[in-house]
Amino acid sequence: MSVTDDIRLYLDEKRAIIDAFPTEAVHRAAEMLFETYDAGGTVYAMGNGGNAGTLDHAYCDFKHHPFVSEDKSAPIAASVRRLHFVNLCGSAAELSGLVNDLGPDSMYSASVEPFVTPRDLVMAYSGSGNSPNVVRALEVAVKAGARTFAMTKGDGGRCRDLADVCLVVPGTSRFPGQTGRNDNNFHFEDAMLSVNHMLVGLLKKRVADAAAPARASHP
Template identity: 85%
Template sequence: MSTVDDIQLYLAEKRAIIDQFPVDAVVAAAEMLFRTYDEGGTVYAMGNGGNAGTLDHAYCDFKHHPFVSEDKSRPVSASVRRLTFVNLCGSSAELSGLVNDLGPDNMFSASLEPFATERDLVMAYSGSGNSPNVVRALQAATKAGARTFAMTKGDGGRCRELADVCLVVPGTSRFPGQTGRNDNNFHFEDLMLSVNHMLVGLLKQRVGQAAQAVQLTA
């Protein structure tokens, strides 16, 4: 195949995935996010490798984007509830310390377990659905009574069994770099950012409604 053919293949695969994307799972994730926000809970998120980088992006978006005006000139009223978002892979010092002391399989659960409550939402991202550190964190979240969302691909792995809502990216790929054990991983990582943007936008809409209600009662 030529380079043009490969690029067209990638885009064709992407369109096919979007056409069969599990929208119901995004709706369910949004509902859990709304409940967490309304109850003053905390969103915790985790992932490995490139997914951790995407979560750094998500941390910025979730923490700030819903709470600025549409023209980005000012924050919404201080009386409007903010969202607490914790990126469990955000600190290299914390992660390396936990790996050194407790091992890589416990790096997320050790950070999460002392703090998670039933008001919280734990979001887990794993291409295989079987990353041991993600699986153990989901188990800790479930034990704490927290809501749990996972995003994965393939057969969903352990994450599909453990999470309250598991979004499994459909499809398979023939594009270079995401075949074999890495099947569909580029598409998964692309769509992880898309899902985060959908959730941030939906939360911004909800926050905007809350801000309008504050203005009407002021």
């Protein structure tokens, strides 16, 4: 195949994924996010490798974007509840310390277990659905009675069994770099960013709708 053919292959695969995308899982994830926000709970998010980088982006978006005006010219009123969002991948010092002291399989569960409550939402991103550190933290969240969301691909792995809502990115790939054990991984990572953007936008709409009556009564 030529380079152009490979590019078209990637885009064709992406279109097929979009057409088959499990929108109901996004809907249910949004409902859990709303419940967590309304309860004053905390969102904890985790992933490995490139997924951890995407969660740094998500941390910025979830923490700030729903709470600025539509044109981004000003924050909304300080009286409007903000979302508590913890990026468990965010600190290199913390992660390296936990790995050094407790081992890589406990790096996320050790951060979550002392704090997670039934008011919270734990979001897990694992392409295989079997990453030991992600699975162990989900087990802790389930034991605590927290809401749980996972995003995976393939058969969903252990995450599919543990999470209240598990979004499994559909499809398979023939594109270079995401075949074999890495099947569909680029598309999974692309979809992860899209799902986070959908959830941020839906939360922004909910926050704006809730704030509208207050603005109307105080012109």
